Amino acid sequence: MTDDAPARGRRLWLRGALYGGIGGLMLLSGCASVPRPDALITGRAFSLQRLYIPPDAVFEAVLLDVTNEGEAPVALGRQRLEPAGQAPFDLAIPFRKEQVQRNGKYVVQAQVTLYNELIFYTPGVNPVMQDPAFQRVDVMLEPYVRTDATVNAAIPFAQTHWRLLSVGENAVTPVAPAAEGAVPAFLQFQPAAGKFPAGESQGDFVGSGGCNRFLGTYRVQGKSLRLQLTRTSIRLCLDGGGDEPAFLSALAEARSFVQRGRELELQDEDDKPILQLRAQEGAWRGSSPMSRRTRRSDWVAGWFSFCSVLKKTSATKNRPGHAARSGSSSEVSGDRTGQAVKRSSASRYLAAVLSTTSRGRRGAGAVLSHGLPLMRTDSSQSRTNCLS
Helix, strand or coil: CCCCHHHHHHHHHHHHHHHHHHHHHHHHHHHHCCCCCCEEEEEEEECCCCCCCCCCCEEEEEEEECCCCCCCCEEEEEEEECCCCCCCEEEEEEECHHHCCCCCCEEEEEEEEECCEEEEECCCCCECCCCHHHCEEEEECEECCCCCCCCEECCCCCCCCEEEEEECCCCCCCCCCCCCCCCCCEEEEEECCCCCCCCEEEEEEEEECCCCEEEEEEEEECCEEEEEEEEECECCCCCCCCCHHHHHHHHHHCCEEEEEECEEEEECCCCCEEEEEEECCCCCCCCCCCCHHHHHCHHHHHCCCHHHHHHHHHHHHCCCCCCCCCCCHHHCCCCHHHHHHHHHHHHHHHHHHHHHHCCCCCCCCCCECCCCCCEECCCCCCHHHHHC
16 A cells, blocks of 8 residues: 555645635735825925924825815825925825715825924815816914913814713713714814914813703813803713713813823813813824835825725715704603603703803704704793793
C-alpha cells in the first residue's frame, strides 16, 4: 500500500489556494462596489491679512449638506492637508454628483488646527451652487479669537451643531431620547453680521429640546454667555423629550461657557456645569489622512470616507417626516383616570415651558400642536386654550 500523504498535502494546498482566491475576489468586488467621487469643488482658501501657519498645522475643508434644518450637517466630501503649509490653499474637495440634489443646500467650510486646537476658520457662509459650471468656491480664513473659554476649542462656537449630552452637573446621566418625529435636543448659534470687539459676538440661536423647536438671541463677552428665548413651539410629547423642561430652564440660567475639543459646557453664575453638549458626529469625521503629495490626486481623499457618508446620507433621507399628533383625543382613554393623568402631565409640562420662555412677559407662546410654525412668546393668546 503506497503512502498518499504527499497527494493529500497537495489537495489541501490547492483547496486553500482556491478558497483564498475566492475570498480575494470577493474582497476586490466589495471594494469595486464603493462609488468613487466623480466631481470636485474647487476654489481657494485665502486671507486678506498675512497669516503664519505653524509647521505642524492641519488644513481641512469640507462640503456639507445643510438641507435639513435642525439636523446635523452631513459631510459629502472633504480635503485634508497634513502638514498644511502656508496660505493660500487650493481647494479640491471630492464628492459624488448623485449626492447633490436639485433643491438641496450646500456650503463649504474650512479651518486650520494645531494639535487639535482651532487657530483659523471661515466665519461666513459659503454656499455651493448645484450647476457644475459654478462649483468653485473661494473662502476667507480669519484667526479664531482665543479666550479663556475657547483656548482649547477644536471647532468654532458658532455655526456648529451642538448635540445635548446631559443636563445638570452629573455628566454621566444620558439625555432622554427625543419624541417620535422630533429632532434630538441640540443648539446652534448663528452670529450676526458686523464687526465686534475681540472676544465678543452676538446673534441668534436655534434648537430643539427633543420635542419642541425654539429660537432665541445670545451674546458672548469673553467667557460670559447670555441666552434669551424669544420663540418656541408648544407640542405635548408623552413618548420622549423628557429633559426638555430642564434643558430650557438651564438655558435661561447659563452665564458662562467653555469649549474643550469638540465639547461645549454651559455654566451657571457659580461656574457650575449645567449643560454638556458635543458637536454632532459626522460633520468633521470619516476623512482619510492625506499627505502633501495628494494635492495632485485629491480623488483619493474621499475614497475611504464615502462608505460612511453614503450610509449616513441614506439614514437621513429615510427618517420619518412627522409623527402623528401627540396627546390627541385618540390617544386618551375613555376613563376619567386616564384623562386626569394626561391632563396633569400636560399642565406640568406646559407650565415648565411657559415659565422659561415668558420671563417677565404676558401670554402663552404658541398653540399646543405638532407641525405648526414657531410663534412669538409674547402673543396675546390665552394659556387656557392650549389644553382645551
